[in-house]
Amino acid sequence: MVVPMTDLGSEYRSLKTEIHGAIDRVLESGLYVLGEELEAFEEAFARYVGAGYAIGVGSGTAALHLALAALDLSPEDEVITVPNTDTPTAAAVTHAGAKVVLSDTTEDSFTMDPVRLEEAITPRTRVIIPVHLFGHPADLDPIRAIADRHGIVLLEDSALAVGAEYRGVKTGTFGPLGCFSLAPGKILGGYGDGGIVVTDDPELAHRVRVIRNYGHAPGQKLSGQDLTGGHGWTVLEEGYNQRLDTLQAAILAAKLPTLEDRIAGRRRAARLYSEAFAGTPVRPVYEAPWARHVYFAYNVRVPAAVRDEARAHLTASGIATRLYYNPPLHLHQAYRWMGLSAGSLPVAEQTAAEMIGLPCFPQITDSQVERAAATLVEFFF
């Protein structure tokens, strides 16, 4: 039995009618940039996460970049995030003209450690970006309390965590700005790049809407001939071309109503994995009592000394695996300027060395999960 890492093709086939309906509607409309289809998705997404506003942008990276750009940072400003994340979390800070600072993670959930965070704060800290890694929320109450106490903006990187909850509330809504990726393969993904920023603040919503569309004033009517996204010729500031494609928005709107079913499929697979690993040398994924994990991936931990061998055993048996963020950001050439050598962020480094990402996707069958779990456990006996 072969167990793949994911199966986006089968997801497409199960929603083929809805997706083709959405694509045809957009193509027939002649409106391919901005417009009502995009607005309808933005409203549906805002409702789903419980935010006042949602602004569709070009990617998760763009979501982080534009959200930070809306805060008008300067080169001395510091933005704290974690080392075990995708490079865009840090790159967006650099693109927004500020300085990225890394703070270590917790040992159980791979997310921002509030104790280490407090130590990393300086008078120059302007923004804190917790990452809800692999779909598990960071411990948002203490993180938000620290942000509030120091007058710092909380900006969530929820790129991997559409639908995740902290104490029953959807991630992305705890600070003034939340960011999501809608790339293929993320929890809610289109068939190309996409991202979205959420906020309850009408001024921040307006600002992000303006800078995603060249800096033009929003709200101008489009004509069928207009390929540039608006006759708006009231230029408020210099912005970017970072709109969510209308075609992708229509596809995402067609997928949103069945998102909860797909999350349920991921959670079911995770439960089966956790049951299979109980009492074995394989450490199952932690889900905090206050968390609703959406399991973008199911990352077990095994002793670092045998991790690669265990992984090779899975590969040889037809079980796909993936290593995420190994090694963490600060150990890459691109971040050498930080001067952080091996051992400087020990928890993130240790967890990265122990992790194996196992297949965990909505359509995975019980027997595929059982097979993958049994193959890994048998390596230890």
Ligand SMILES: *Cc1c(COP(=O)(O)O)cnc(C)c1O
């Ligand atoms: C995927 C991802 C991003 C970037 O999203 P893109 O849509 O790929 O640009 C940012 N942060 C994290 C944690 C991610 O996993």
